[in-house]
Amino acid sequence: MRKLKYIFMMIIMVMFFNVLTVNAEAPYYTYTSDKDGYINRTQTAYSPLNKISIINGERLKVPEHVFVDKEDYVYITDSGYNKIYILDNNYNFYKELKSDEFEAVKSTFVTDDKIYVVDSYNSKIYVFDKKSLNLIQEIGEPDSPIFKEGYKFRPTNIAVDIRGNIYVRSAGSINGLMMLNREGEFLTFFGANPLKVPIVDQIRSYFLTENQEDKLEKIFPDVPSNLAIDDKGFIYTVTSSIKSNPVKKFNISGNNYFPDDMVGIYSMESVWVGQYNNVFSVSSEGWVFEYDSTGNLLFLYGGKDFSSSRLGLFSRPVSIATNSADDVIIIDQGTKLIQTYKATEFTNAVHKAMLEYQEGNYNESQDLWTYTLKYNSIFDNAHVGLGDAYLRNDRYEEAYDEYYDAEYKDGVSKAFWEIRQKWLENNLNIILIILLSLILVRLILRSLNKRTGLYKKINKKLVIVKKIKFIDDFCFIFEFLKHPLDGFYKIKMENRVSKISSTIIYILAIGVYVIHKRYSNILFVTDGTDFILYKLFSIVFVTVLWVISNYLICSINDGEGSISNVYNATAYALTPIIIIMPLVTIISNGLTLEQAVFYNIPIDILIIWIAFLMFFMIKDIHNFEVGETCLVIFKSIFTMLIIAVFLFILYSLGNQIYSFLYEIIREVINR
Structure with a gap:
């Protein structure tokens, strides 16, 4: 027993000594910043x-x-x-x-x-x-x-x-x-x-x-x-x-x-x-x-x-x-x-990699950055340095992967530009053949239409298909976007669309938003699918608040539209999302930062378009003047804030009551 006690005390002393030695060497932690800051x-x-x-x-x-x-x-x-x-x-x-x-x-x-x-x-x-x-x-x-x-x-x-x-x-x-x-x-x-x-x-x-x-x-x-x-x-x-x-x-x-x-x-x-x-x-x-x-x-x-x-x-x-x-x-x-x-050795490797890169020794820099990643695989600065070395050595795909891991936009853009340039050089003949084929198909269809009336036959078949209510309501999107004021009139006076089709449009808009976040170029959509459920909940919550608040305010101000009209008209006012956003998502994957204007302009047009439709939706559905419409929009937004604050207070009180009851029940069970 004495020997066991002695051995146990020695082990404790050795462990204590080791802890003191580590703390003496570095009584602090070291940190770095990641791709998100x-x-x-x-x-x-x-x-x-x-x-x-x-x-x-x-x-x-x-x-x-x-x-x-x-x-x-x-x-x-x-x-x-x-x-x-x-x-x-x-x-x-x-x-x-x-x-x-x-x-x-x-x-x-x-x-x-x-x-x-x-x-x-x-x-x-x-x-x-x-x-x-x-x-x-x-x-x-x-x-x-x-x-x-x-x-x-x-x-x-x-x-x-x-x-x-x-x-x-x-x-x-x-x-x-x-x-x-x-x-x-x-x-x-x-x-x-x-x-x-x-x-x-x-x-x-x-x-x-x-x-x-x-x-x-x-x-x-x-x-x-x-x-x-x-x-x-x-x-x-x-x-x-x-x-x-x-x-x-x-x-x-x-x-x-x-x-x-x-x-x-x-x-x-x-x-x-x-x-x-x-x-x-x-x-x-x-x-x-x-x-x-x-x-x-x-x-x-x-x-x-x-x-x-x-x-x-x-x-x-x-x-x-x-x-x-x-x-x-x-x-x-x-x-x-x-x-x-x-x-430390880790820092020396980082510094030597930086020095080798600055002096143009990209192969040596590449080896050193790879070495530092063995210490810390999520060290974003090493990924960026390795991407720089790959880029200088014309290894563009590998450079793109390293920049992508670090979400380093400038590097991703440079590497992608080189990849795109190389792809275009190798596939330019195929692109020209496809374009010429499409032109040829277009000419053939026009020739067939003149001889056989092909387009009229197709339209007759489409008329039969459009008799299905859902398809007819969905096709109304294109008529609505061409003549939005007439569209609002038909939604209000003729019940042109149903709640089912409007709900599907809301779901499609949410789906398009998710696809945009998931598949757009990282250069333009940095957050991707992070917290996507939270974002979707926020969007749905704001939409519901808008419909309810707008209807309540318009009712107080003698608006003529029903809540059904507001629900349907709001859905169709959001349809530019379904039309433009998929195209923007596809186009973004072929752009670099230098061509960001081709991504930003469609987004700006989309926002302005929806704002225009929402304004005239309120004006025409409720039969307001311009000044009344502006006032109603302001009141609707204010009402949304009031309802949101009320729901937050209600949630906080409910959460406290739940915690209180839970503690009481647990105390009773324990006793």
Whole structure:
């Protein structure tokens, strides 16, 4: 028994030790975004590597900023000591930069031969020689009329391009970044965020003077929090007060290349561009984001440390950078630490695949993306990368499949265009033969009709078939669409159609809708059959509400139509769906994004057509004037909302009563 007890305790200790080891390596989950923009767990992208709290015998006081130059030297700005610590590529102390000029150093930017130091208290940018650390230039407030008029120059972060132009993030600069030349002369503002104004103030602005509008614009500025620059000259900004599209990528003209719906959160404080044109950002809440060169989320990890200083979690991170070894370096000002992370094998494969593709080595890129999919088969970025590699190697069908799995529309469109082009080249002769055959058949039928009266014989047989009530009612659709006003009159006065045929039309419309969702090109119908039952229930529910509400309102307003008239006329007003939607579904499967107009125009025509028919349905069925019709439509919609709210309240109360009775019955049974 003692031996068994000893063995049992050893097993528990080993298990406990293993749990502690895993948590110590990565006390957080790693996430990525899928094709629908949802966040899903994936393999660990970066493992915590080390903490640095003491440099050259001094404990960090107020660490503000980290920068890594091309030689992997790390520059740590500490405003508490008013100095910049310089570490070598192994994070060992190398030297430090300090000056009697410093009052409150905030950040640095390092080029091949210069070190730019931003002093926010003095509102100056000091330029030092990189080798000798001698001060060679001071850049203060530019001599420009805009600053003489009261616009403040309060630099906190900068970026420098290959021409020596300086992009300055200035505190409170509502016009975006300031662009200076190498001499410090003001050139222009750059990369401002769109103005965010509440809808009430937008309406109110129509009644304000120009001076009042200027004051209003200053109330809601989204000032960039930080900036970075890549080797190609693209400027990146991050804004902590924006949730959607917080990170932006600007070209020299100020155009943003990142999507408006990119994954992000509030409080994102710092931005950095890696060696694969991947973009890193960190939020003050402790989340680390990595995007690819087009703004798609690759990895999301980290988190807030609420208990103790756990390796890998943060208190209040303020700055981020990476080196050539793909180590991530983050300044945690809350705990006065520098935390480093090591890329995992999975992440290295992703990065190498991105690099090989950018350098044109598509076969190597293809192998690496395939390797990453072994780690995570639903990693959409890998599917897109693999699709890009296949597309470059002229393997269009395989590229289409990979893009389709990731629902990457641009890729699907490109691959399908190539597949369609190839198919047309191989089958153009067959298409021409079919067209010529159809023309020949048409000529033969016309010739037979002239000799034998073929069309009249067919029409006589159709007349016999049309005596069947259902078929006759269904054929009335074409007569109705040609002359809708006469059609409404016949529905109302002559009882031209029945409830059975109208019900079948409703069912057909629903069926066409399902087919459209299921078989249309993914480029134009992204949701497909997702939640199809819910959507169908919503459509049926709204249709029933419309029929009831419209009849009730029209009855109150002395409308002449019965509920049967409304039910039948509404069904026939929806018949363009049956005519147009199948054609749109078929056509969509032969289009790419460049031909989207041929999909959108029929849909727009369909909507306008149905709206026209519904308007005149109300007007003619109930014998209203135009003004009365508009008022009845508004009242009908309002009534629909009231009924829907009432049913929702009734459902909620019923659900609570059911839960209450269920709990009572269960309690009685248990006792």
